[in-house]
Amino acid sequence: MMHEAESKKKYLIIGGVAGGATAAARIRRLSEQAEIILLERGEHISYANCGLPYYIGGVIQQRDRLFVQTPAAFARRFNIDVRTQSEAMSIDPDRQEVSIRTVDGRSYTERYDELLLSPGAAPLRPPLPGIDLEGIFTLRNVADTDRIKAYLEGHQAKRAVIVGGGFIGLEMAENLHQLGLEVSLVEMAPQVMAPMDYSMAAFVHEELQSKGVALYLEEAVAAFEQVGEGLQLRFQSGATLAADLVLLSIGVRPETKLAQEAGLKLGETKGIWVDEYLQTSKAHIWAVGDAIEYPHPVTGQPWLNYLAGPANRQARIVADNMVLGAQQRYEGSVGTAIAKVFDLTVATTGLPAKRLKQLGIPYLSATIHAASHAGYYPWARQMAIKVTFAPSDGRIYGAQIVGYDGVDTRIDQYALALKRGMTVAELTELEQAYAPPFSSAKDPVAISAYVAENIRSGRMQPLYWRELCEADLSKVALIDVRTPEEYALGTIPGAVNVPLDELRERLAELPRDRALWLFCGVGVRGYLASNILRGQGYREVRNLVGGIKTYRAATTVIQRPSDPHAGAASAKAAAEQPAAAPELRVLDACGLQCPGPILQLRRAMDELPVGGRLEVRATDVGFPRDAEAWCRSTGHRFVGSRSEGGVYIVQLEKASVCAQEASRPVSAGQRNKTFILFDDDLDKALATFVLANGAAATGGRVSIFFTFWGLNVLKREHKPRVAKDFFGRMFGWMLPSDSTKLPLSKMNFLGIGPRMMRYLMKQKGVDSIESLRQQALAAGVEFIACQMSMDVMGIACEELLDEVTVGGVASYMERAEQAGVNLFI
Structure with missing residues (x-):
């Protein structure tokens, strides 16, 4: 039983979000008599900072739902002295005192028996030229969120640029896209999602x-500049x-x-050093x-871990140690994280191959592509899994998953195995629940x-995609063991x-x-083929890990946005969607691996x-590409995807048959198209x-x-003042000022119809006309404004988009004579 003097100790906690609030509540549960003071320099405590992007995007509609506890409710429930907008300015470890300043400028000191620091981390804001311009934000707390929401509501923002491709950056990309903004993502590294290997990030x-x-990618920002009412990033x-x-x-x-000013030790990574009991x-x-x-x-090796789960676990352990004495050791975190990136779920735990290579730790890896549940049950969706492990004993080092369903349950199994020091052989002993809607009899983890x-024991000699890219293929025999149809x-x-079946x-x-290097779709048939060949006396036989699916994902060149054809594939699919078809049959190939679809x-x-x-x-991510290639080789028409x-x-x-013959490549001139847009x-x-x-x-x-x-479709939304005669001003009064004010040809209803149409387009995920216009410019479409029409209607060049030629x-x-298609709209 706790002594009375011990139970009346004074606990002072600096930081009231995840770690601080959890520790305060745990201390109260351990001691009803303790005096507990919780300091937070912001307005809020115990809020869901991981939910902030989804509140900005409107997925979480009520701001109040971000708060696990309000300061008043938390204080009342746990009998804690909660002091928000109170910042700790200095610590005197010898006197066991903290100097505090409130938001109104009042300063005072508070003594403590035990002090807990949970100050968190601050977003990086490099001292680049223009970094303090309006419209440039970071996202770390509720105040940041409120500023971004207010800016979006007060400005007609259409283009958002996210600098940084980490978890929050990608979540914000999705949510700003959800709001209808054109989103660009800038990343200094050659990939997004730094905790993952490139081959897995390629699916993202x-x-x-x-x-x-x-x-x-591989672009670094040098400066920010104000250009008109917008911003410009200079790389x-x-x-x-x-x-x-x-x-x-x-x-x-x-x-x-x-902590540093108080004389506390900092570690190698410049974080606050703590021992195994979390004491400084x-x-x-x-x-x-x-x-x-x-x-x-x-x-x-010491590392910094910016995750809420470990922070909450640390808080519970440290509360026990502060109240009961240093008894419970913290085991450390392996860095298990998960994020939603549009339709994908991306998760990681432990160490990827690239980090192991940096540390000089020998490793092997295995990559598979498996369905989230039984393929014969509807809507099975593929996931890519990569596991890293020790060559000597098979100890698991890490795992990465990119997929749609079931990613969360699988990454948690890897994380548990990793924290328990299990090997890949022991991982096969895990018993997973099986029913067709949830898994397969052989779960992807197994x-x-x-x-x-198989790789560790030598039953399969692995070939990795990077080795294949860097190899001199004249010295090996590269064998595709897929079917002739897949090969084609x-x-x-x-x-x-x-x-394989003819091998x-x-x-x-x-x-x-020569060495035989085998590959198939995902690696299974290559493994079977390698067994056959080794059984027939071949010795140098290697199988491509992850198959051609991983190889293609990792080696596909990312088109630069400046490429006039970048992003055109999705526009092509949208443009070619038929209004009606003579007959439409539907084939469900979900759950089938290539070449099944x-x-x-x-x-x-x-x-x-x-x-x-x-x-x-189909749920095979490579199927649209394969289907388009099949159409090119057979002459059938690929409508879209x-x-x-x-x-x-x-x-x-x-x-x-005739159409297939006519599908041969046409001349360059026949591929040209022109459009005349007469209406607004x-x-x-x-x-x-x-x-x-x-x-x-x-x-x-x-050309349009x-x-x-x-x-009127080309007019700037924010136009400079232009001197006009009477008729020019009259046209300006009578006509739409820009594309956001265009009427409907039917059901306009004094402007209600266009608003309804734009609302429905947004709800259905259809790009706005402004977004489609920008996509056309990015794809190299030429915009030509009729000089005669501009003169008659009193429209000046300054009122039109910069990209327009007259x-x-x-x-x-000239363009019509060189085009195979001319349309008047």
């Missing part, structure tokens, strides 16, 4: 680009990028100033959360462990096709004086009449940009000639 790149996020490369709002998400640093270098002072460094359980143990859809350059009969075709597609197309359309739904929550939907149209109706302008984006995706030059009322009828006729 693919998802971001499919949603219209422009990626600027060290010399390139520039326009924005209305900038969010800095380039990392955080521990808040250690208070000074007696009666403890620390938890983002500000402390602690040895990593795998490497034993499969990854089996593959890893595209392979790795230099590969010879010897299907034993075709051994004579394989050289014995393609094989089913081929059989279904054989049964389809000429002109009929087939819609195929889209994705919905990890399901890839492709439409194809069956061509006649919202619906007609929308159709124009959708078609133009689709045309740009097919290659060739695309804006004449008479169509010029021309006359001769300019249009």
Whole structure:
């Protein structure tokens, strides 16, 4: 039983978010008599900072739901003296006193028996030119969130740039996109998601680009500038990028100033040093959360861990040690994190291969692609899993998962195994619940462990994608063991096709004086083929880990946003969606691994009449690319593709024999297209940009000639003052001032119709006309304003977008004569 003097100790806690509030509540549960004071320099305590991006994006609609506890409710429930807007200015460890300043400027000191530091971390804000301009934000607390919300509501922001590709940056990219903004993401590294290996981050790149996020990788910001009413980012490369709002998400640093000035020891990573009981270098002072460094359980080296879960666990342990004496040791964190990135779920725990390489720790890795649940049960979706482990004993070092369903449950299993020091062999002993809607009889976690143990034990000699990229292929035999149909859809350059099921009969075709490097779709057939060949006496046989799926993801070149054809694929799909089809059949290929979807597609197309359309739904991320390649090789028409929550939907149209013959490449001139936009109706302008984006995706030059009322679509939203005569001013009064004021050709209802249309477009995820217009410009579509129409209507060049050129009828006729398609809208 606790002595009375001990129970009446005074506990002072600095920092009232995750660690501080949790520790305060735990101390109260341990001692009803203790005096507890909680200091927080902000207005709020115990709020869900991980939910802030979703409040900005409108997913969380009520601001109050961000708060786990209000200061008043927390104080009443736990009988704690909660003092918000009170900042600790200095600590005197010898006198056991803290100097405090309140928001109104009052200063005082408070004595303590035990002091807990939970100051958190502050977002990095580098001293770049223009960093303090209006519209540049960081996101760390509720006050930051309120400022961003207010700015979005008070400004008609259309372009957002996120600097930094970490978890918060990607979550903000999704949520700002949800609000209808054009989003660009700038990252100094060659990939987003720094805690992951490049091959896994590549799947995230693919998802971001499919949603219209422009990626600027390996770009560093040199300065921010004010340009008109907007902002401009200037990169060290010399390139520039326009924005209305900038969010800095380039990392955080521990808040250690208070501790350092008090003479507390800082560690190697400049976090507050703590021992295994979470006590600092000074007696009666403890620390938890983002500000402390602690040895990593795998490497034993100190590191900084900015995660809420470990902070809350530390808080419970330190509360026990502060009240009951140093008894409970903290085991450390392996860094388990998860994020939603549009439709994807991305998770990681432990150490990726690149970090192990930096530390000089020998490692092996295994990558698999497996369905989230039984493939025969509807809506099975694929996940990519990569596990790193020790070559000697198979001890697990880390795991990464990118997928749609079931990622959270799997990453938690890896995290538990990692913290318990388990090996990949022991990972196979985990018992997972199985029912078709939730898993397979062989769960992906177990499969990854089996593959890893095969690699570690030498039953399979691994070939990694980087090795393949860097190798001299003239010295090896590269064998594609997939089916001829898969091989025809595209392979790795230099590969010879010897299907797995024909391998034993075709051994004579394989050289014995060179190493044999095998690959298939995801690695399974390559492993089976390697077993056959090793059984037949071949010794140097290696199998590509993760198959061609991982290889393609990791080696696909990310198109620069400045590329005029970047982002055109999604526009192409939108433009080519049919208004109606003579016959549409639906094929469900969800849950099937490659080549299953393609094989089913081929059989279904054989049964389809000429002109009929087939819609195929698959969960294989590479299926849209394979389907398009199949259409090119067979002459059928690839109508378009889209994705919905990890399901890839492709439409194809069956061509006649004559049409297949006519599908041969056309001349450059025939690929050119021109459009005349005569009207300023919202619906007609929308159709124009959708078609133009689709045309740009097919290659060739695309031009839009804006004449008479169509010029209103090109007007700037914020125009400079321009001197006009009476008729020019009259036209200005009568016509829409810019694209946001365009009417509908039908159901306008004095402006109610366009607002309703824009609302429905946003709800359905349809890009705004302004977004489609920008996409067209980015895709290289030429905008020409009719000089005669401008003169008649009194429209000056300064009122139009910068990218617009001015021309006359001769300019249009030149382009029309060189085009295969001319449309008047």
